[in-house]
Amino acid sequence: MKAFIDYILQFGDLNQQQIDLITKKAGELELLKDEYFSEAGKIAQQVGFVLEGVIRVCYYNNKGEEITKYFIDENNLVVDLESFNNDICSNAYVQAVTDCKVLVFSKKDWKELLDIIIPWQAIVNKIISRALMQKVERRSPLVSEDATTRYLMFLKIYPNGVNRIPLSYIASYLGMTQSSLSRIRKNIR
Amino acid sequence: MKAFIDYILQFGDLNQQQIDLITKKAGELELLKDEYFSEAGKIAQQVGFVLEGVIRVCYYNNKGEEITKYFIDENNLVVDLESFNNDICSNAYVQAVTDCKVLVFSKKDWKELLDIIIPWQAIVNKIISRALMQKVERRSPLVSEDATTRYLMFLKIYPNGVNRIPLSYIASYLGMTQSSLSRIRKNIR
DNA sequence: ATTGCTTTTTGCCAAATGACAAATGATTTC
DNA sequence: GAAATCATTTGTCATTTGGCAAAAAGCAAT
Numbered sequence: 001m002k003a004f005i006d007y008i009l010q011f012g013d014l015n016q017q018q019i020d021l022i023t024k025k026a027g028e029l030e031l032l033k034d035e036y037f038s039e040a041g042k043i044a045q046q047v048g049f050v051l052e053g054v055i056r057v058c059y060y061n062n063k064g065e066e067i068t069k070y071f072i073d074e075n076n077l078v079v080d081l082e083s084f085n086n087d088i089c090s091n092a093y094v095q096a097v098t099d100c101k102v103l104v105f106s107k108k109d110w111k112e113l114l115d116i117i118i119p120w121q122a123i124v125n126k127i128i129s130r131a132l133m134q135k136v137e138r139r140s141p142l143v144s145e146d147a148t149t150r151y152l153m154f155l156k157i158y159p160n161g162v163n164r165i166p167l168s169y170i171a172s173y174l175g176m177t178q179s180s181l182s183r184i185r186k187n188i189r
Numbered sequence: 190m191k192a193f194i195d196y197i198l199q200f201g202d203l204n205q206q207q208i209d210l211i212t213k214k215a216g217e218l219e220l221l222k223d224e225y226f227s228e229a230g231k232i233a234q235q236v237g238f239v240l241e242g243v244i245r246v247c248y249y250n251n252k253g254e255e256i257t258k259y260f261i262d263e264n265n266l267v268v269d270l271e272s273f274n275n276d277i278c279s280n281a282y283v284q285a286v287t288d289c290k291v292l293v294f295s296k297k298d299w300k301e302l303l304d305i306i307i308p309w310q311a312i313v314n315k316i317i318s319r320a321l322m323q324k325v326e327r328r329s330p331l332v333s334e335d336a337t338t339r340y341l342m343f344l345k346i347y348p349n350g351v352n353r354i355p356l357s358y359i360a361s362y363l364g365m366t367q368s369s370l371s372r373i374r375k376n377i378r
Numbered sequence: 379a380t381t382g383c384t385t386t387t388t389g390c391c392a393a394a395t396g397a398c399a400a401a402t403g404a405t406t407t408c
Numbered sequence: 409g410a411a412a413t414c415a416t417t418t419g420t421c422a423t424t425t426g427g428c429a430a431a432a433a434g435c436a437a438t
Contacts, residue, residue, distance in 0.1 A: 061330065061333065061334070062338075065333070067330070067333045069329055070329075081318075081322065082322060125314045125318075128318055129270075129314075129317055129318055129321060132318060132321035132322060132324075132325060133270065133271060133321060135325045135329075136321065136324045136325055136328065139325065139328065139329045139332060140258055140259075140324075140328045140329070141250065141256070142332045143328065143331045143332055143339075143362075143363070143364040144250065144254070144256045144361070144364040145250070145364075146394075146395095146426095147394075147395070148394095149251075150332075166415070166416090167415070167416065167417095168415075168416090172333070173332075174332070175332040175333040175334075176395075176396085177395075177396060177397080178415085178416075178417090179395090179396080179397085179398095179416090179417075179418080180394085180395055180396070181416095182416060182417050182418080183395095183417085183418085185416095185417095186417080186418095335396095335424075335425095336424075336425070355384095355385070355386095356385070356386060356387095357385075357386090365425075365426085366425075366426060366427080367385085367386075367387090368386090368387075368388080368425090368426080368427085368428095369424090369425055369426070370386095371386060371387050371388080372387085372388085372425095374386095374387095375387080375388090
């Protein structure tokens with residue numbers, strides 16, 4: 001919980017009473033490997049904060065291939081924003097890659113907090129737009145690089161990911177086949 | 190100007206007085222083809238709204254290649270957010286691809302408006318996060334598709350782009366060489 | 379129209395990556 | 409601990425894409 005408080009206070013100030021209000025609403029959720037945090041075809045109902053573990057967001061493209069869009073690891077928010085905000089069906093699966101511990105807020109509680117704690121709005125906005133910018137900055141450059149460079153970029157962004165994210169997910173994230181990634185790994189050493 | 194008003198009112202309500210305050214601050218900027226709206230190494234000083242023309246955002250990668258990250262066409266905000274918000278040097282060039290007409294707000298005016306028009310904050314937040322999500326949704330899927338599919342995606346996203354964005358910029362946006370894109374175009378017909 | 383300049387197309391070959399299948403290695407289950 | 413299951417590596421070959429250079433096409437200025 002302290003990790004979460006530290007995290008949010010980076011983005012703005014809250015007094016103790018406000019912090020208490022927020023933490024009182026937080027639940028703890030344990031996700032087993034492969035369990036879903038939210039699913040395609042459903043409306044996202046919760047906001048999470050990853051305390052432990054890695055989560056991935058993925059979807060199926062036109063050819064039916066499963067594509068991992070990004071990974072979310074410790075000390076990051078996990079929420080299917082488009083679906084959560086607009087109450088529309090998501091097209092993405094948000095799935096635990098490893099066993100996870102997640103702080104969760106129900107949609108009702110989350111909105112309530114936004115209503116009653118005015119500075120919380122600004123903080124959440126900062127957090128969300130920072131996270132979105134990060135997603136653009138991380139994924140976008142992959143488009144223009146070759147497979148080896150893309151893998152090196154992955155290593156930089158998720159240095160702890162290598163040991164706990166299966167090769168197939170990383171390959172899908174990087175837009176290459178498993179075999180290619182396996183060969184790239186061999187060549188790098 | 191009406192285009193801009195219509196645009197912002199999609200995201201929330203403002204009364205006439207508030208609209209007037211905002212429009213009074215707006216300047217009109219004409220950019221000639223190839224002129225910069227903002228530059229790498231400098232701090233972004235303005236927010237724009239594209240009335241006419243196409244703008245691109247690009248940077249140089251490790252290998253010194255110029256990469257186009259995205260295009261911004263009519264009825265979209267143009268701002269180097271990271272730089273503008275945090276007063277840090279940008280690493281991107283924001284450049285007119287065609288002659289452009291842009292509504293502009295100086296940083297001072299923009300912040301002033303945020304201070305005095307409370308509902309404007311929420312509107313701007315929605316606009317920004319919507320735009321960021323769009324950037325993720327557009328660029329991210331390119332990573333996992335082959336060159337032809339990437340080009341078809343470009344056509345869907347920027348149907349009016351084909352006729353006014355040079356092949357080299359499109360190729361750079363799609364992470365392929367000019368010659369590859371030229372061949373893909375030939376094969377598609 | 380001619381010249382000069384830029385953009386796009388094309389040809390040729392090399393390198394990178396994908397497809398498919400089999401082999402190996404790792405992990406789980408009983 | 410053997411069998412079954414799943415993940416990773418490797419082999420072979422086909423396809424895609426890149427690199428480079430030249431040709432062609434488009435465009436602007438005179």
